């Protein structure tokens with residue numbers, strides 16, 4: 001059987017053995033619930049969760065009590081909207097700003113608020129000729145959603161300058177960063193960025209599905225959006241005494257196995273970031289095919305393209321039939337495809353498991369399909 005060439009890291013990363021081993025060991029040898037037990041095994045799980053939280057905090061230069069475990073980036077992005085709309089001062093807010101490189105998960109919760117009449121207006125940041133957010137174009141707004149790296153274009157945005165400009169225009173702006181793709185390729189420093197919220201998913205950094213990170217800068221400023229076990233110090237029929245962050249944000253049982261896998265995943269990713277030379281090589285080779293139109297820049301972390309006369313889904317299916325896994329379609333990024341006037345594209349995205357040989361074989365197959 002031919003080997004599978006997995007070039008779909010931006011959808012979800014393959015898991016290094018260190019992650020699989022840690023999770024299997026936990027399930028086989030040390031499993032218990034966290035935050036509930038008083039036996040040694042349960043407190044050992046509490047320690048594992050605390051260690052994972054500290055490691056995530058260090059990874060993005062946050063404090064451990066600013067790190068909330070969610071089920072993924074989409075969950076985090078929806079929760080942010082739910083958190084903000086519960087705050088008493090929310091009623092004075094009227095605008096949110098987005099950009100056309102957003103993933104559906106970042107913008108749809110806000111568009112839905114607007115359709116329901118709970119926020120007045122959607123504003124837009126402008127994109128330059130590379131489809132990067134122009135920091136000078138950031139409008140004066142109450143809420144700003146920033147996609148730190150598009151899942152179609154793979155270019156790191158200047159989050160620092162974007163937020164600084166937004167704060168110049170409105171010192172009370174609430175800034176939300178979707179770092180789902182960025183986190184795989186570049187070091188994040190939430191203190192330097194000065195963002196209020198940031199999210200990413202575990203599964204894209206080599207950890208498991210079902211766990212995500214929500215960073216909240218002023219984690220004790222907000223009233224929580226979810227209620228249940230493990231988040232209240234005292235409750236009566238008429239009163240609620242909340243724990244401080246992070247406990248107040250984590251009602252119910254956490255995805256423990258997935259949380260345990262976060263630390264090895266981060267350790268591994270920091271030593272084995274994707275090799276962007278592979279993308280540059282793919283760019284140089286694909287550029288020679290006259291029917292291929294590359295949509296990304298040579299220095300991007302991802303390569304997306306379209307083929308003259310072929311639907312992206314057909315190209316993706318033909319590559320799949322040759323054991324090459326790529327993503328094709330609109331990739332939950334309708335707005336950027338609409339801007340480019342195309343229904344979708346084909347995306348090559350890499351992880352540390354990919355080699356130059358994978359790229360060469362993929363180019364050969366593309367050149368056979370697209371003559």
Ligand SMILES: Cc1ncc(COP(=O)(O)O)c(C=O)c1O
Pocket residue numbers: 010011072073074075103105106147149150151178180181201
């Ligand atoms: C930029 C971006 N934001 C958000 C998401 C949503 O991530 P998840 O499906 O893990 O919640 C993705 C997933 O592809 C993404 O690429």
